[in-house]
Amino acid sequence: MRSLMGLINLENEHDFLEELTYFRNGASVPFAGRYRLIDFSISNMVNSGVDELALFVNQKYRSLLDHLENGENFGLSDKHSRLFVLPPDWHDPSDISRGDLRHFHNNRDFFSRSKATDVIISGSQFIANTNYKDAFKYHVESDADITLIGEYEGQLQEMHGPVQRINEDNGKVIYLNHEQNNPHLFTGVYIIKKEKLIEIINFCIDNYKDNFFIQGIQERVGELNVRFYDVNTRSFYINSLKTFYHSNLAILDSEIYKDLFMQDCRVRTKISNQPPTKYKEGCSIKNSIVANGCVIEGAVENSIIYRGAQVAKGAVIKNSIIMTNSKIGENVVLENVILDKDVTVNNGQQLIGSGDKPFVVAKRQTI
Secondary structure, rough: OOOOOEEEEEEOOOOOOHHHHHOOHHHHHHOOOOOOHHHHHHHHHHHOOOOOOEEOOOOOOOHHHHHOOOOOOOOOOOOOEEEEEOOOOOOOOOOOOOOOOHHHHHHHHHHHHHOOEEEEOOOOOEEOOOOHHHHHHHHOOOOOOOEEEEEEEEEEEEEEEOOOOOEEEEOEEEEEOOOOOOOOEEEEEEEEEHHHHHHHHHHHHHHOOOOHHHOHHHHHHHHHEEEEEEOOOOOOEOOOOOOOOOOHHOOOHHHHHHHHHHHOOOOOOOOOOOOOOOOOOOOOOEEEEEEOEEOOOEEEEEOOOOOEEEEEOEEEEEEEEEEEEOOOOOOEEEEEEEEEOOOOEEEOOEEEOOOOOOOEEEOOOOO
């Protein structure tokens, strides 16, 4: 019987979120008040029946390890399921592989030893609440070597610009490109036969390649049986600071929030036991998400306030994202601002950005 193992490949994801990735990788950046970007990729795999999941990490992954812990919060800590974090092996003098092929090459035995027959591979930039059970069923029934997870987007937006497009003929993928008018998007998620994955790893190593997907699959799509399966789901693509900002604020729309967080499949994350937020006399909250553990004395509008934040009397926050344990002083004005965690804004300060370029303050800064 065919079965899936999972891989989240972070090797090729660059620090596209600017100040937010000074001290962490993009996958561990907070999202929507209490989650991290990687929570969606992990949850979608676990909800698809994956019980063996590996992560290829490159650098700045301490925050990620702290968030994942032993995998218990994600349903990956019992004797039948495991979470593996696989850092690169930088000091193997015999290793000639480069790029993410270094990960695939050095961890071939991880795939070989697994009893799973197929591997589902993802990054962390596709944000959705879905599962891939039907896609896997199609992958098996069509006897595809590789099945790309796609979606049709009726209204293309800026966040879709960097996303690859699927070009197909009678159900088979013939090439991928970045044709901006093509609404058939490749989510970055794909299912591959394990034996084919190992075969492609060996091909890439033998031919001095350094990117598994681009050089092992995309450039050889004519030699492989590459299919696609489209999901129909609310989604975001977090590939810039601007798309991160707008995707966060978009979930203030109740319908979008329901599509992401109130489905049959839940989004799993690290549990944090904090007391309810204190709303002091005179405070004002409009169309905002406020997590647990906060103290709110000022005015908050169209904003997301993360766990443990403090907003002092007279402070006004609009269209902003205030992350964990930030402290906002009296009479502060914040508009179109992103504050990373543990930021302090002293009394009377004004920080104003724009919708196209929010004002960003990196972790642990004092303004």
